[in-house]
Amino acid sequence: MHASIAGGLAKAAHTARDKSCDCLQIFSRNPRGWKTNPLLDSDISSMRSTRDDVGLWPLAIHSVYLINLAATDEVLLARSREAFREEITRAISIGADFLVVHPGNPVGASTDYGIATAIESIKLATRGLKIDRLTILIENTAGQGSSIGCRFDQVADLAAGLNDLPIGVCLDTAHTLAAGYDISTEKGLKQTIREVERSFGFDKIKLIHCNDSKAPLGSRVDRHQHIGLGHIGDEGFRRIMHNSKFQGVPFILETPVDKERDYNWNLNRIRELAGPEEVNAAREER
Numbered sequence: 512m513h514a515s516i517a518g519g520l521a522k523a524a525h526t527a528r529d530k531s532c533d534c535l536q537i538f539s540r541n542p543r544g545w546k547t548n549p550l551l552d553s554d555i556s557s558m559r560s561t562r563d564d565v566g567l568w569p570l571a572i573h574s575v576y577l578i579n580l581a582a583t584d585e586v587l588l589a590r591s592r593e594a595f596r597e598e599i600t601r602a603i604s605i606g607a608d609f610l611v612v613h614p615g616n617p618v619g620a621s622t623d624y625g626i627a628t629a630i631e632s633i634k635l636a637t638r639g640l641k642i643d644r645l646t647i648l649i650e651n652t653a654g655q656g657s658s659i660g661c662r663f664d665q666v667a668d669l670a671a672g673l674n675d676l677p678i679g680v681c682l683d684t685a686h687t688l689a690a691g692y693d694i695s696t697e698k699g700l701k702q703t704i705r706e707v708e709r710s711f712g713f714d715k716i717k718l719i720h721c722n723d724s725k726a727p728l729g730s731r732v733d734r735h736q737h738i739g740l741g742h743i744g745d746e747g748f749r750r751i752m753h754n755s756k757f758q759g760v761p762f763i764l765e766t767p768v769d770k771e772r773d774y775n776w777n778l779n780r781i782r783e784l785a786g787p788e789e790v791n792a793a794r795e796e797r
């Protein structure tokens with residue numbers, strides 16, 4: 512689950528456990544605004560001990576959205592690199608397993624420029640830091656505006672440019688569909704899996720962001736929807752959850768919370784869809 516850290520990091524770990532979630536994703540800081548308060552030693556130690564007590568794995572941190580590692584504006588780029596370095600040091604101190612980041616948006620420049628800039632940013636941000644226990648996960652994007660990382664080959668290029676570092680991929684199902692990979696159909700899912708294998712490879716995927724998409728296939732618009740109520744749909748998720756390629760990879764929900772449906776609603780929905788279903792299981796075997 513993706514939980515708020517209002518009330519402390521340890522509380523987020525307990526909330527996850529109360530919902531029988533093994534994995535937790537948090538922001539390690541206020542996601543709005545550049546200014547951060549340093550983490551308190553007491554918060555770090557209580558997070559670490561709570562984590563051990565409840566047996567949480569993995570702990571993922573999502574970098575704040577302000578960070579643009581491919582920015583063409585020099586001031587924004589410098590700020591982004593500094594903020595990302597801080598995300599890394601916080602992730603290390605908390606003992607996080609994964610740090611998720613969107614590759615960035617090179618406004619007014621080419622995709623190639625964006626990819627090269629993002630690679631350079633991550634190299635600079637990690638320079639001199641001991642990050643052996645943390646894996647940086649590049650999240651595929653919907654491709655909104657000129658955002659990079661919507662095509663799997665772009666994600667593969669980013670990962671290849673950073674092969675000295677512990678780098679993995681976070682696959683967001685809503686972004687995947689909005690970027691034009693039709694994971695809502697059986698045929699489309701198969702094709703998408705082939706595309707993953709042809710680009711960065713399935714073994715690079717360390718985390719799945721499980722969200723339905725309010726925006727249609729190929730729209731390049733990033734709008735998360737409740738599980739089953741968007742363009743991926745119940746059947747789409749059922750197939751994904753029952754596909755052997757996706758098994759064993761931790762799932763995090765980043766679904767909306769509104770008057771009718773909350774986080775628990777989505778959690779129950781995805782658990783139902785992941786549950787036994789003979790017809791699907793048989794189809795999957797063939």
Ligand SMILES: [Zn+2]
Nearest residue numbers: 573611613650
């Ligand atoms: Zn994200």
Ligand SMILES: [Zn+2]
Nearest residue numbers: 650683720765
């Ligand atoms: Zn996501």
